[in-house]
Amino acid sequence: MRLLITTGPQGSGNHLFARLLSLHPDVVGWEKLKENYWVPSDEEPFARYWVYPEELQFPEGEFFLANVSVPFFYDGIRQVPKILEVCEQAKKLGVEPVVAIITRDQNINSLQQKRVGGEVTLPTALNYYDHIIASGVEYHFIDHEAFFLHRENYIKYLGRLLKFPVTVEGINTFIDKDANHKYIKDIDHHWLDDVIREGRKPFKLR
Amino acid sequence: MKTLAVLVGPQGAGNHLWSKIFSLHEDVYGWKSLLDNYWEAHRTAEPFARFWRTPEDIKQFDWNLSDYFFTSISIPIGIKSAGTKWIPDLADFMHHAGRRGVKLKLIVCGRDQNILKHQQERLRGEHTLRHFMDQLPLIKNPTFVSYELLYLYRQEYLKTLDIGIPIAWYDPRVSDILAEDANAKYIKYVESNPLDNCNKTAKAIKHRP
Numbered sequence: 001m002r003l004l005i006t007t008g009p010q011g012s013g014n015h016l017f018a019r020l021l022s023l024h025p026d027v028v029g030w031e032k033l034k035e036n037y038w039v040p041s042d043e044e045p046f047a048r049y050w051v052y053p054e055e056l057q058f059p060e061g062e063f064f065l066a067n068v069s070v071p072f073f074y075d076g077i078r079q080v081p082k083i084l085e086v087c088e089q090a091k092k093l094g095v096e097p098v099v100a101i102i103t104r105d106q107n108i109n110s111l112q113q114k115r116v117g118g119e120v121t122l123p124t125a126l127n128y129y130d131h132i133i134a135s136g137v138e139y140h141f142i143d144h145e146a147f148f149l150h151r152e153n154y155i156k157y158l159g160r161l162l163k164f165p166v167t168v169e170g171i172n173t174f175i176d177k178d179a180n181h182k183y184i185k186d187i188d189h190h191w192l193d194d195v196i197r198e199g200r201k202p203f204k205l206r
Numbered sequence: 207m208k209t210l211a212v213l214v215g216p217q218g219a220g221n222h223l224w225s226k227i228f229s230l231h232e233d234v235y236g237w238k239s240l241l242d243n244y245w246e247a248h249r250t251a252e253p254f255a256r257f258w259r260t261p262e263d264i265k266q267f268d269w270n271l272s273d274y275f276f277t278s279i280s281i282p283i284g285i286k287s288a289g290t291k292w293i294p295d296l297a298d299f300m301h302h303a304g305r306r307g308v309k310l311k312l313i314v315c316g317r318d319q320n321i322l323k324h325q326q327e328r329l330r331g332e333h334t335l336r337h338f339m340d341q342l343p344l345i346k347n348p349t350f351v352s353y354e355l356l357y358l359y360r361q362e363y364l365k366t367l368d369i370g371i372p373i374a375w376y377d378p379r380v381s382d383i384l385a386e387d388a389n390a391k392y393i394k395y396v397e398s399n400p401l402d403n404c405n406k407t408a409k410a411i412k413h414r415p
Contacts (some may be wrong), residue, residue: 115395143354150314
């Protein structure tokens with residue numbers, strides 16, 4: 001049995017990956033998120049265990065998908081989830097944990113956190129992920145931008161990387177726009193442009 | 207078995223950046239001259255450049271130079287208005303490289319698709335992503351690497367990558383290479399987003415606001 005814990009800084013794509021990686025029929029995941037665009041994080045099936053890991057129990061199944069941001073809100077209180085403690089508890093119950101750390105462009109992620117929550121919590125997440133990296137728990141990095149660029153190819157790659165059942169059926173549900181789009185502006189010129197253009201001229205024209 | 211790691215990606219996705227990173231290890235025969243320059247033209251300096259043009263000539267390459275080899279190329283390469291644009295044939299390159307008895311590892315690099323579009327249109331006068339997407343389905347079991355991940359997790363991210371060749375994540379030049387996040391100049395502040403209210407009210411919603 002395998003427990004995949006997807007976790008990222010606030011606003012990095014936690015809901016997105018929780019939905020995408022819950023889609024395979026063999027996965028016991030965040031069912032409510034399949035039918036709703038957005039669901040509060042403390043209604044995620046494992047939410048209580050991030051605060052009380054000693055209570056961890058698993059329903060019937062072989063593959064489990066859990067998700068939590070760092071930090072996260074539980075019952076109105078912001079806190080750092082006890083992911084490592086959940087991993088330890090899962091091992092005691094005979095379930096192998098693997099952590100997938102979600103990343104989104106750090107510039108966008110910081111702006112989003114500042115706007116929604118009033119402060120940038122990215123350092124809190126990075127600090128906690130240092131502990132996960134050092135802990136010996138299996139972990140991988142997964143990427144918001146790579147999904148929007150490579151779509152089903154990236155999902156298939158995640159299945160191989162995470163050793164977890166995935167499907168590309170339904171991955172575009174609720175997704176009609178790339179969430180990064182609104183943060184991106186065009187720029188007129190960058191100093192490296194001229195260097196590149198010069199380097200790409202035929203030799204006789206340089 | 208000798209290994210050739212092949213990195214491909216859309217134009218502007220960080221091909222030069224990754225070429226520097228993956229060429230750092232002393233045992234890797236890669237684009238070493240790029241480590242002494244901020245930027246170089248692929249066709250004049252990348253060690254496998256001529257084999258991308260004429261893949262069957264890769265039989266002339268001396269595979270005794272190392273056990274680990276690295277090459278990269280964007281798809282397409284060059285600039286249409288300058289008359290230098292062409293589309294590398296990845297399948298043909300892989301076919302001929304594979305016949306030399308080396309193990310091939312495919313790596314696909316990516317970057318925010320909105321930034322890619324802006325960068326390609328500004329620098330190359332057209333959105334060239336389609337050329338890469340045409341060849342992406344032909345790439346069997348690639349490893350995907352991310353520009354945004356590299357800039358956020360840096361050495362820790364590099365440690366996790368399995369690309370068949372050694373990666374010098376510990377080299378101090380990694381920090382120099384990653385000194386400037388080129389995405390930052392494209393990012394603007396957004397005053398509000400309809401989804402913000404969901405976070406504040408903590409109520410589930412069925413449809414996109």
